[in-house]
Amino acid sequence: xxxVKVDRDGPTxxxxxxxxxxxxxxxxxxxxxxxxxxxxxxxxAVLAVNTNTVLRALRMLRNEGLLEFRRGRGITVAGTPxxxxxxxxxxxxxxxxxxxxxxxxxxxxxxxxxG
Numbered sequence: 115x116x117x118v119k120v121d122r123d124g125p126t127x128x129x130x131x132x133x134x135x136x137x138x139x140x141x142x143x144x145x146x147x148x149x150x151x152x153x154x155x156x157x158x159a160v161l162a163v164n165t166n167t168v169l170r171a172l173r174m175l176r177n178e179g180l181l182e183f184r185r186g187r188g189i190t191v192a193g194t195p196x197x198x199x200x201x202x203x204x205x206x207x208x209x210x211x212x213x214x215x216x217x218x219x220x221x222x223x224x225x226x227x228x229g
Contacts, residue, residue, distance in 0.1 A: 132161065
């Protein structure tokens with residue numbers, strides 16, 4: 115079981131604390147790529163928080179590219195914090211390009227030209 119703690123009196127939202135602790139566990143090698151995480155319900159019970167709080171944190175980490183949700187197989191660690199950082203920057207770049215009128219295919223072409 116992951117070693118995850120939350121501070122109810124802290125200024126940070128509980129779901130952000132849960133996400134941060136799981137990020138730390140991945141960075142420290144406590145949770146390795148390919149490993150399954152405990153079910154959200156179990157994590158919520160251990161942390162004494164609402165299951166929706168844990169689910170919100172897990173969705174956030176999925177969006178960062180750190181976790182993968184698979185029906186029937188649960189939630190697995192998909193990547194490293196470095197990958198998560200690259201995914202976050204890629205999302206920022208896509209948002210920036212769209213705000214400036216570029217389509218996704220045009221952005222891909224630009225990246226291929228630069229790379």
